[in-house]
Structures are given as structure tokens and as C-alpha cells.
Amino acid sequence: MERALRVARPAGRMAARHPTVSPSSLGLLWQRCGIQTASRPAHGVANQLTLDRPRKSVRYNHTAAETGNETVSQSFGEETQQHRSTKQSVETKGGLVEWNTVMLTLFRRAAGHSPVPPLTLSLLWLRDTCPCVHCVDPDSGQKSFSTTDLPDYPVVEHAELMDSGELKVIWANDALSGGGVHSSLFRAEVVRRWQEQDTQAPYKFASQDPKMILWGRAEYEALLADGRCRVSYQDWIHNDEAFRAAFSDLRKTGLIFVTDVPQEKEQVRRVASRFGSPQYTIYGWTWDVKSKPRAENVAYTSQFLGLHQDLMYNHPIPELQLLHCHSNDCEGGESLFSHGVRAAYELKHAHPEHYYALTHIKSFFGYHKRGNNFSRAHPTVITDRNNNIRETRWSPPFQEPFPLTSDDQGDEDLRRWKVAAAQFKAIAESPSNTVEIKLKPGDCVIFNNRQILHGRRQFSQSQTGEGSRWLEGTYIGPDVYRRAVRKLTKQTPAGKVPRHSSSLHDPGNSQ
Numbered sequence: 001m002e003r004a005l006r007v008a009r010p011a012g013r014m015a016a017r018h019p020t021v022s023p024s025s026l027g028l029l030w031q032r033c034g035i036q037t038a039s040r041p042a043h044g045v046a047n048q049l050t051l052d053r054p055r056k057s058v059r060y061n062h063t064a065a066e067t068g069n070e071t072v073s074q075s076f077g078e079e080t081q082q083h084r085s086t087k088q089s090v091e092t093k094g095g096l097v098e099w100n101t102v103m104l105t106l107f108r109r110a111a112g113h114s115p116v117p118p119l120t121l122s123l124l125w126l127r128d129t130c131p132c133v134h135c136v137d138p139d140s141g142q143k144s145f146s147t148t149d150l151p152d153y154p155v156v157e158h159a160e161l162m163d164s165g166e167l168k169v170i171w172a173n174d175a176l177s178g179g180g181v182h183s184s185l186f187r188a189e190v191v192r193r194w195q196e197q198d199t200q201a202p203y204k205f206a207s208q209d210p211k212m213i214l215w216g217r218a219e220y221e222a223l224l225a226d227g228r229c230r231v232s233y234q235d236w237i238h239n240d241e242a243f244r245a246a247f248s249d250l251r252k253t254g255l256i257f258v259t260d261v262p263q264e265k266e267q268v269r270r271v272a273s274r275f276g277s278p279q280y281t282i283y284g285w286t287w288d289v290k291s292k293p294r295a296e297n298v299a300y301t302s303q304f305l306g307l308h309q310d311l312m313y314n315h316p317i318p319e320l321q322l323l324h325c326h327s328n329d330c331e332g333g334e335s336l337f338s339h340g341v342r343a344a345y346e347l348k349h350a351h352p353e354h355y356y357a358l359t360h361i362k363s364f365f366g367y368h369k370r371g372n373n374f375s376r377a378h379p380t381v382i383t384d385r386n387n388n389i390r391e392t393r394w395s396p397p398f399q400e401p402f403p404l405t406s407d408d409q410g411d412e413d414l415r416r417w418k419v420a421a422a423q424f425k426a427i428a429e430s431p432s433n434t435v436e437i438k439l440k441p442g443d444c445v446i447f448n449n450r451q452i453l454h455g456r457r458q459f460s461q462s463q464t465g466e467g468s469r470w471l472e473g474t475y476i477g478p479d480v481y482r483r484a485v486r487k488l489t490k491q492t493p494a495g496k497v498p499r500h501s502s503s504l505h506d507p508g509n510s511q
């Protein structure tokens with residue numbers, strides 16, 4: 001019944017729906033939608049492959065012709081979904097290439113024992129990236145066409161991985177080649193570089209940045225069980241090799257613990273002095289997290305404190321946060337940690353449209369108390385120029401109202417952000433992503449405040465309301481952190497890390 005209602009749309013209506021699409025692109029759209037055009041017999045591709053390349057294994061599920069009687073859907077998004085259903089592939093000694101009418105996936109042969117994860121590329125991106133002499137002037141290096149000249153769905157007639165590792169793609173009906181075929185050859189080293197940059201799926205976490213381990217609970221607990229991410233105070237301060245190992249774990253995981261820190265005030269600054277000077281903020285050089293009445297910050301209550309990042313309204317946002325536990329003998333009060341960058345990658349993998357919203361729509365953070373007026377706006381997910389996710393900005397307790405939404409766009413942005421943020425929150429808070437640790441007196445946790453979300457379970461207060469849970473904290477700013485990283489990475493394995501002055505930096509102590 002439902003199927004009987006699906007009808008091919010007359011050309012005039014298709015054109016009306018896509019007024020900006022050129023006639024040649026419309027022809028391609030028709031093809032994608034399963035309607036044959038005179039220019040290209042839709043069953044030709046598979047036959048050609050079978051005939052021309054008998055040595056190669058050619059598999060295909062169905063060609064565009066076989067979708068002929070199916071629906072012409074209602075939007076570009078739906079069309080994209082429908083296009084994904086057609087699939088063809090070519091297998092060679094170099095590996096397997098599989099494509100539909102939107103994306104192409106490479107399964108390169110592994111050299112040695114290390115498996116090569118699949119790499120998925122947009123066909124539109126791939127056609128736009130063609131490095132041939134017709135597309136890029138060999139002398140000037142300039143592109144000879146505009147991306148806007150391309151059809152929405154460039155058609156692959158054939159693609160294969162060469163034995164040498166190059167990717168060859170032959171385009172059919174190429175608008176830039178007068179409707180004929182066009183050949184693109186991507187060098188092996190270029191394909192390998194794409195692979196290194198590719199970061200779409202959780203199983204590629206390890207490859208996106210060798211410096212980062214995007215842990216979930218099980219992975220982090222395994223690291224702890226291995227003796228990683230933990231160092232004694234004595235070693236942190238006096239043993240350069242142990243310090244270097246712990247600092248390296250901090251760079252990779254964003255979360256380490258220094259144990260057996262002396263139970264004296266200001267020791268957190270001694271721990272921080274290994275990086276350099278702390279960052280002064282509205283809370284001072286160091287600050288105490290204790291519950292107190294009429295607290296100016298939700299951290300100073302005994303309530304549950306959901307996962308968040310600190311000082312999103314501040315410039316610069318602190319890179320590291322250190323929390324030294326002086327006492328924690330209350331019921332509850334466990335510390336919670338979740339990797340924000342991992343949550344963002346999981347979101348990207350499961351809901352690309354929500355991920356896109358969080359990388360583009362800004363939310364607003366502010367602090368307006370005690371004579372302070374801070375306001376900043378950030379997208380929730382921060383990426384670098386290669387689309388690697390680097391940091392997150394998540395702090396519901398310090399969020400400010402979105403800009404007044406008196407137009408449709410503002411309303412739509414707010415709605416899109418809300419739905420996407422709910423998904424991000426659910427992923428970050430899921431038990432499999434949350435590490436829960438009750439700090440003991442003498443523990444000092446150090447975490448990357450730009451990448452790791454932290455929170456706290458509710459705890460029971462003592463009669464006096466104070467003393468049952470007391471953490472002393474400080475921040476390290478990004479400049480000091482980067483300088484410390486540079487010093488660390490300049491060291492040869494046999495070399496010594498130059499010790500920061502063991503005397504505490506004290507430029508106007510506010511205590």
C-alpha cells in the first residue's frame with residue numbers, strides 16, 4: 001500500500017525543488033533517484049567492470065537501475081539516504097574499494113601485521129580534490145574550477161586501489177570534462193595522510209592522535225591496574241623519570257593522580273610548581289572546595305554536581321585543574337570524570353547531524369557576581385583545521401541565556417543545539433564512559449580541564465557543615481602548560497627534565 005503511493009516526480013517539480021541545480025546535475029539527480037536518462041544506461045557500470053576487468057572480483061548489490069521504481073524522496077537529506085543504498089566494489093591486490101553514490105570506502109591491505117582501518121570519503125570531496133593537471137594548474141598550483149561547478153553527486157564509473165597504494169577513480173558524465181570520463185589518481189602517500197587524519201569512528205581513536213587515549217571507564221581502569229596514571233608525591237617532585245612518565249600519561253589521558261601529598265595547605269601549589277606558575281582566577285591562586293551556606297558557586301555546596309568543565313567564561317580557559325584532597329570522610333562525594341573528546345567522537349559517529357550542530361552553534365557562559373562580569377560564547381565541540389576534535393566546552397551550571405530568539409533562525413539554532421547537547425550529555429554521562437573515584441586524603445587529581453568533564457556525587461554534611469570534605473585546588477593556564485610540554489618533549493630519554501624552581505611561585509598571594 002505504502003509502496004503503491006510512491007511515485008516518480010515529474011521533471012518540472014524536481015526542477016522546482018532544486019532551482020539552483022544545473023540541468024546536468026538534475027540529470028544526475030534523476031539517475032540517483034533511479035530514473036534512467038538517455039546519457040547513461042544505468043546497468044552499464046557493473047557490466048563494464050565485469051567485462052573489462054575479469055581478473056578482479058567485482059561485487060555489487062544493485063545499480064541505480066534496480067532502484068528504478070522506488071520513491072523519489074522529499075529532501076536532499078532523504079535523497080542522500082536513498083543514494084547510499086546502491087553499492088559497488090572492486091577488489092585488487094591493493095585492497096577493496098567500495099562505493100555507493102555518496103561515499104567511497106577504502107579497505108587497504110595491511111602491510112605486516114598492523115590492520116589498516118577502513119577509510120570513508122565523500123565522493124563530492126574526492127572529485128573536488130582531484131590533483132590532475134586539468135583540475136590543478138601544474139605551474140601555479142591553482143585550482144582550475146570552482147567547487148560550485150561540480151554536480152551534487154559526482155558519479156564513479158570505476159575505482160580501485162593500485163598495487164602501489166595509489167587510488168584511481170574514474171568519473172562518468174564528468175561535468176568538467178564536457179560530460180565525458182575523467183580520471184583522478186591520488187598518490188599513495190596522500191591516501192595514507194588521509195588515513196591519518198581520518199577520525200570518524202570510535203575504533204579509530206588511537207590513530208587520530210597518538211598523544212591521546214580517549215578512554216572509557218574500562219580502558220581507564222585498565223590503565224590504573226597497569227600502574228599507569230598514578231605517581232607518588234615524592235616521585236613527582238624528586239624523581240625526574242617518574243615525573244616524565246606521569247606527565248606523559250597526563251598528556252595522553254588528561255587524567256592522573258598524585259598520591260601521598262603531605263596534608264598541609266598550599267601543597268597543591270607545590271605539585272603544580274612542576275608545570276610552572278599557577279593561573280590566577282577570580283577564585284585566587286588556590287581555592288578551597290568545601291560546602292558552605294549561601295555558596296556563590298554550586299561547587300561549594302554538598303549537592304550532586306553534574307559533569308562540567310570549569311571557567312568556560314574565562315579567558316584563557318585553564319588547561320589543567322589540580323585538586324588536593326585534605327579530607328573526604330563524608331558519605332558520598334565521589335569524583336566523576338568523563339572524556340569530553342571521546343564523547344564528541346561517539347556523537348560524531350552515531351549522530352553526525354548533532355555533532356555538526358555542536359561544532360557550529362555557540363552556547364553562552366557567564367559569571368556575574370562579587371563585582372565580576374565575565375561572558376564568553378563557544379561551540380560545544382572545538383575542532384582543529386583537520387577536523388580532529390581537540391576540546392569541549394560543557395558547563396551547564398554556568399550557562400547564560402542564548403541570544404534573544406525573535407527570528408526563526410535563532411529558534412532553530414536553539415532547538416538544534418538542545419537536541420544535540422542532550423545526546424552529548426547522555427554519551428558523556430553513560431556508565432561505560434564515566435570513571436568514579438573517591439579521593440582519599442593525600443590524593444591530588446590533575447586533569448585537563450579543556451578535554452575532561454568532571455563532577456561529584458552528593459555527599460552528607462557533618463554537623464558543622466564543614467570539614468567532612470575539603471579539596472584545595474589550583475589551575476594551570478594554557479601558556480604555562482604548553483611551555484612545560486615543550487620542555488618535556490625536548491628531553492632525550494636519557495636526559496634530565498629541568499626542574500622548575502621548588503620554591504613556590506608567589507606573585508601576590510591572595511591567601
Ligand SMILES: [Fe+2]
Pocket residue numbers: 299308309310454
Ligand atoms: Fe568544577
Ligand SMILES: [Zn+2]
Pocket residue numbers: 130131132133134135136182183184
Ligand atoms: Zn582532475
